[in-house]
Amino acid sequence: MTDDGDFGERYWRIPSTAANPVPPSLDDAAFRQLADNIPTLCWLAEGDGSIIWYNRRWHDYCGTTPQQMEGWGWQSVHDPAVLPQVMANWIEAIGEGSPFEMTFPLRGADGRYRPFLTRIQPLRDDAGTVIRWFGVNTDVSKQVEAAEALEASQASLRALNDELRGANEEVQRFAYIVSHDLRAPLVNVLGFTSELEGLRGDLGTFLDDVARTAPELVTNDLRTAVETDLPEALGFIRSSTQKMDRLINAILKLSREGRRRLVAEPIDLAALVGVQRDSLTQQLAARDGVIAVEGTLPPLVSDRLAVEQVLGNLLENAVKYLSPNRPGRITVTGASRGGRITIDVADNGRGIDERDVERVFELFRRSGVQDTAGEGIGLATVRNLARRLG
Numbered sequence: 001m002t003d004d005g006d007f008g009e010r011y012w013r014i015p016s017t018a019a020n021p022v023p024p025s026l027d028d029a030a031f032r033q034l035a036d037n038i039p040t041l042c043w044l045a046e047g048d049g050s051i052i053w054y055n056r057r058w059h060d061y062c063g064t065t066p067q068q069m070e071g072w073g074w075q076s077v078h079d080p081a082v083l084p085q086v087m088a089n090w091i092e093a094i095g096e097g098s099p100f101e102m103t104f105p106l107r108g109a110d111g112r113y114r115p116f117l118t119r120i121q122p123l124r125d126d127a128g129t130v131i132r133w134f135g136v137n138t139d140v141s142k143q144v145e146a147a148e149a150l151e152a153s154q155a156s157l158r159a160l161n162d163e164l165r166g167a168n169e170e171v172q173r174f175a176y177i178v179s180h181d182l183r184a185p186l187v188n189v190l191g192f193t194s195e196l197e198g199l200r201g202d203l204g205t206f207l208d209d210v211a212r213t214a215p216e217l218v219t220n221d222l223r224t225a226v227e228t229d230l231p232e233a234l235g236f237i238r239s240s241t242q243k244m245d246r247l248i249n250a251i252l253k254l255s256r257e258g259r260r261r262l263v264a265e266p267i268d269l270a271a272l273v274g275v276q277r278d279s280l281t282q283q284l285a286a287r288d289g290v291i292a293v294e295g296t297l298p299p300l301v302s303d304r305l306a307v308e309q310v311l312g313n314l315l316e317n318a319v320k321y322l323s324p325n326r327p328g329r330i331t332v333t334g335a336s337r338g339g340r341i342t343i344d345v346a347d348n349g350r351g352i353d354e355r356d357v358e359r360v361f362e363l364f365r366r367s368g369v370q371d372t373a374g375e376g377i378g379l380a381t382v383r384n385l386a387r388r389l390g
Contacts, residue, residue: 063109289328
């Protein structure tokens, strides 16, 4: 046999010269043994499409006899719903003398239908006339099941992503509304606290006047209440409300960031780190620390503001938690790995307890001794932005 052309346009010609003898006949034992043991169903048809021979695997799978399958008997093992399309495509291929390829179900001896990829090639004589057709049917049920499972999984993931996206948007709206609503009474608390602090001064002056004119009226408890207890209470109220105000601002900022449209642009990471380092000059000096870029940072195309916030939060945290027992060193390195840009911020500070490594990226979670100011929002912002940036 000779192979002419590419696979998509291939046909097989049976020469009749002595140098190229005809293939073995269907009665040839070696041919039948080979055909019966290949891992597919295969068959031969006349030029008009009527099938004249099947290998043993066909009959083993379909549970049929050669007599049942003669001519066009193969239609009996096809799915009646798909058979008309199979017939139309097969008749068209016969008419054009062109290769045939189609996936359709075949009924097995157990009565179940399984999908088979069927390929049929024409065999031609020297004149180019189709004298035989050679067909193979390959069981692709596992591939189809895997593809269906993958599609179902992808559909489930798409639905889950849509659900998470909707939930995230709802949380952002809720956070914005709640934070906005909390701000109004908080402003009132801060205002009345300022008024009380002013009244405390007047009360102290009045108490001094009373102590000069009628000292017997000013008890130790009264003086302690005016000069110690009241200032402490007002100081606690002010510090608490200020902390709440910072939290509300941070939540509003996080909510707004989640709704902001990201804009990709080229970013010079080394220059960006330099700007962040300059903004932390005083804190670094107070902790005898340095921020150094090691190696060459790769070029990056991303949202500048988001990357600034990610690096800013990581570097600020690193500076904030440097150890007082040694000079602080913070390094920034970067590399391109597998189509992604990796940026590493490392320091020789206190470190993070192994149990807290994941939790510190949760909202309002902090690790270690709480001897520095903070609300536990910075690293949550980093994770949120990193996810948004993909």
